[in-house]
Amino acid sequence: MSKRSPFAILRTTRPTAHPRDQSHRCQVRLVKVRSGVAAGRTTRHPTHTEWWTLFRSREQFETCAADDALRFRDPLLFTQIKAQLDDVFDR
Amino acid sequence: MSSIDEAASICRHDVGQDALYPARALSLILQLQGAEGPPQLLDTLVSATEAIGAAASLYSVAIPDTEGKPFSFSLFACDPAFAHRQQQRGALPDHPWFRFARTHSSPGTDRTVQVEGPADQEALALAQQYGFTSCLIVPTAAGPDLHRVEMLCLGSRRHAAFEGEDARIVRALARSLAAELHDWVTRHLSASLQEAAQLQQIDITLLHLEWQGLGTKAISARTGLSPSAVDTRFQRLNYRLECPNRKASARRAAEHGLLESRD
Numbered sequence: 001m002s003k004r005s006p007f008a009i010l011r012t013t014r015p016t017a018h019p020r021d022q023s024h025r026c027q028v029r030l031v032k033v034r035s036g037v038a039a040g041r042t043t044r045h046p047t048h049t050e051w052w053t054l055f056r057s058r059e060q061f062e063t064c065a066a067d068d069a070l071r072f073r074d075p076l077l078f079t080q081i082k083a084q085l086d087d088v089f090d091r
Numbered sequence: 092m093s094s095i096d097e098a099a100s101i102c103r104h105d106v107g108q109d110a111l112y113p114a115r116a117l118s119l120i121l122q123l124q125g126a127e128g129p130p131q132l133l134d135t136l137v138s139a140t141e142a143i144g145a146a147a148s149l150y151s152v153a154i155p156d157t158e159g160k161p162f163s164f165s166l167f168a169c170d171p172a173f174a175h176r177q178q179q180r181g182a183l184p185d186h187p188w189f190r191f192a193r194t195h196s197s198p199g200t201d202r203t204v205q206v207e208g209p210a211d212q213e214a215l216a217l218a219q220q221y222g223f224t225s226c227l228i229v230p231t232a233a234g235p236d237l238h239r240v241e242m243l244c245l246g247s248r249r250h251a252a253f254e255g256e257d258a259r260i261v262r263a264l265a266r267s268l269a270a271e272l273h274d275w276v277t278r279h280l281s282a283s284l285q286e287a288a289q290l291q292q293i294d295i296t297l298l299h300l301e302w303q304g305l306g307t308k309a310i311s312a313r314t315g316l317s318p319s320a321v322d323t324r325f326q327r328l329n330y331r332l333e334c335p336n337r338k339a340s341a342r343r344a345a346e347h348g349l350l351e352s353r354d
Contacts, residue, residue, distance in 0.1 A: 029130075031130035033130050033131060033133070033134035034134050035134055038133050038134060039171070040129060040130065047156075047162065047163065047182070048161065048163075049162070049164075049182075050164045051163075051164070051165040051166070051167065051174060051183075052129050052133045052166050053133075053167045053171035054133055054167075054171065055171055060171055061171070063172050064171050064172050064175045
């Protein structure tokens with residue numbers, strides 16, 4: 001597999017959990033694909049999980065953000081990701 | 092009515108496709124191997140899912156805790172709200188679909204999934220809200236002596252959409268889709284582990300020999316390394332693979348598919 005991707009990596013962000021609280025640490029990646037924006041989350045503690053979803057519209061993201069208290073309660077992260085998605089869907 | 096027509100009826104109901112859908116679905120399934128990363132794989136999976144006529148799909152791999160850190164990798168080709176709500180509920184490997192995949196080698200439908208309590212009922216009710224009213228679960232074999240569990244779950248908004256003779260082409264396409272996803276994900280996990288742990292070819296050889304059950308002296312004889320060099324290399328490998336001992340390191344490498352090409 002090539003390491004160079006023709007798809008833009010929109011954002012890679014590391015939310016700031018408490019330094020000693022690794023349970024909520026996760027990395028969020030947003031990648032533009034043909035049919036929308038793929039969002040990948042990777043957590044390393046306590047288990048290593050990686051899962052990907054596809055946002056096909058801004059509304060889908062806002063629905064998830066409203067429902068996902070665990071991750072998007074961080075207002076800075078939410079604003080950053082929303083700005084990136086707005087940029088893609090308004091382009 | 093031809094067999095294709097019969098099988099296509101399931102798809103027309105869901106997404107309005109015609110009798111040529113198997114060729115289109117197969118074409119998309121074959122494109123999976125060209126995906127350059129998980130985002131592109133998910134994008135193609137979404138297209139293939141729609142081409143098959145399913146409303147949603149989920150592909151997931153879980154490697155349980157066997158002295159190393161548990162691991163899971165999932166692609167949600169469905170409404171993202173389902174992914175988020177499912178993750179809030181708990182670990183996907185605890186889902187009744189996954190339990191089915193752990194205990195079966197052949198595909199089954201929602202009617203064959205055992206519901207063992209309120210948590211299972213809640214999990215299935217949540218899935219039903221997002222296009223999994225009925226579903227087809229395709230377990231994928233990881234290989235002998237491995238604990239890794241994989242499954243593809245296709246969902247439909249219709250009841251019993253994957254039952255009976257009418258759905259046999261859909262079931263065949265689903266098996267093909269699961270097999271292609273298995274191949275891609277195995278390559279991905281293998282490459283990711285190799286990169287993350289900075290494994291060299293000699294490291295992979297050592298892990299492979301350990302996986303075969305060889306001791307230090309036998310590995311030393313096979314590789315030409317001194318016994319102390321073998322032990323030292325394994326100590327470093329254990330650290331890089333975040334495993335407590337060489338046996339766990341070899342298992343981790345095998346579960347991630349790193350040792351497959353050498354079998």
